[in-house]
Amino acid sequence: MLSRCRAAAPSLAPSSRSSRRSVHYVAPGAYPPPSRVQRASRLRGRFDTGDIELFKEICGQSTDPSRYPLASSVAKNVVVYDGNTIRKSLAASSRGETRDEFMAEFHDCLLHGPGVFAIKGCMPDHSVLDRANAAFRTIIDREKSESGVKGDHFAPAGNNERVWNSFQKHAVEDPQGFVDYYANEVLDAVFEAWLGPGYRVTAQTNIVKPGGRAQQPHRDYHLGFQSEEVASRFPIVSQIASQLLTLQAAVAHTDMPLISGPTQLLPFSQHFDYGYTAYRHPEFIDVFRSSMVQLELAKGDAVFFNPALFHAAGDNDSTDFDRWANLLQVSACWGKPMESVDATAVLRAVWPHVQNLARKAGHDAPGVQALLKAICDGYSFPTNLDKDPPPPDGHCPPTQLDRAFRALESDQTTSQLEEVLERYEQMRLP
Structure with missing residues (x-):
């Protein structure tokens, strides 16, 4: 049975290797990629200091802005796009050609680059977000009265307020608001860029209260939700390929100043082959804590990232500010979504x-x-x-x-x- 349980993380063994390979952007088509320290095999061996040194080297790269000419900037190694520019470009020129150019950059960023990008003003109409927030608040209050505190992912139950399957619940609670929210060609271009046609959307609303603590750093669904013992039984190549089945996104439903704890991100960490079994180990957590970045987001901004990227929701150190996000988890048509949607x-x-x-x-x-x-x-x-x-x-x-x-x-x-x-x-x- 596949289950999400935690096992004790063993310490690293000394490295038997005397030299490390230089790490660069992974060239398209390169296999095996330069992120591999351990011998290519069906399953991994025990982690050693060579693995942690390579992980540091991988995550020490810098994003090359010249690879992303359609982006507006690069901030803290995260590629940043302007939503209004994307929408105007799609509307003003040959839509197919322009759309393909943006999608090519999105895909390159997620696969070969830092693994994360942001779109400023992805949801430009704040009234749509306010209406969604009102619907989610109604759902949360009703569910609290019916069933009490819910469990959470990578954080203690009760620290946050959650709406599981906010996608379907949003549609039923406020059909017009749902239509206004998801009739978004920018989201469609991003989803198809990574997952191809036929993708399936699920969503989970997350509200982190003042004083809410950060999640444990992790990778995401699929294998990120399994125990290390279960994840390690999947062939390495399957672990690597699983990142192609899901896209993670967070839409800011409020402003997210740094004090409120926007998502902690470790650019390039998706390139480490063994991350699904490594992220629980304290030595890898230390690298995450010392090297992660956070972007201050405005209401309506969105962050998109490879599910193999090490990340965690941050500490809300504010005293009076609820941090609202709608977390979109989008699956390729060949994958099994985490949630059932009717x-x-x-x-x-x-x-x-x-x-x-x-x-x-x-x-x-x-x-x-x-x-x-x-x-x-x-x-x-x-x-x-x-x-x-x-x-x-x-x-x-x-x-x-x-x-x-x-x-x-x-x-x-x-x-x-x-x-x-x-x-x-x-x-x-x-």
């Missing part, structure tokens, strides 16, 4: 508002496309190929996303859409 329930709740948006902006508007891609399952499998066979001219049956777009184009009512989706779900069952 996309049919979401579509049912928001459908009239989706139709209104499409009538105003057009069915092909980037915001409409982004919204439906965030909600719907855009992958054909798994399915029952007896009842849901591939078309004569292809191998993949139509997806839930395909059906939603067709329903939008034909102006189907909510009840008509429900019938379509119910038939679709029944076709996929064994």
Whole structure:
């Protein structure tokens, strides 16, 4: 059984190696990458001082601004983009070409570069965030009265306020607010840049109160949530590849001055092959504590990072300031999301508002496309190929996303859409 439990972290053994390799940006296509100290094998051996020295060297790199000409700046090794510039560029020129240029930089940053970038003004309309905050507050208060304190990830239960599956709950609580929030072509470009088409969005709202302590540094889902013993049983190459299945993001729903504890980040740490088993060891934690960076964020800014990046929510040392973030965890169509989302329930709740948006902006508007891609399952499998066979001219049956777009184009009512989706779900069952 896979479980998230902690094991005692053994100390490092002395290194048997007399020299270290120089570390640079990982060249596209290079394998094995220069981040490997231990001999390439199915499983890792015991950590030694050579591993920790290489980890320090990897994390001691500097971001080269020339690699990111579309960015507005580089701050503390984090690539920074301007959301208004992205939106204007997408709208003003050949959308496909410009979009691909931004996506290429996003992907390079996450895979070959520092592993993290920020978009200033990713959510430019603060009224949308205020409306979302009001919905989340209603949900939190209701859930507290019903079930009490909830558990947390990498922090003691009760220190923070959480909304698990804030994606679906947001849609049900405030359908119009949900539509305004996720009809965001910038988010769509980032998600597809890292994960490709058919991605699945989940979200968890996190409110850190004054005095709230920092999380333990960690890597994220998938393997970041397993114990070291379980993670170590996965082949090294699978551990490395797992980072391609998920993207982490945090949208600032309030300003985040440094005193409030914005996310602690260790640029380049995703390049260390053995990080999923290393992050619990005190020697690696010491490197994180001494080298991590934090960016002051404004309301509406967003940070995106490779899930293999060492990171942690910071200490809220303020006396009177709640730090609000909506944490987006986005999965590739081939991966298993951490949370279950009932996309049919979401579509049912928001459908009239989706139709209104499409009538105003057009069915092909980037915001409409982004919204439906965030909600719907855009992958054909798994399915029952007896009842849901591939078309004569292809191998993949139509997806839930395909059906939603067709329903939008034909102006189907909510009840008509429900019938379509119910038939679709029944076709996929064994």
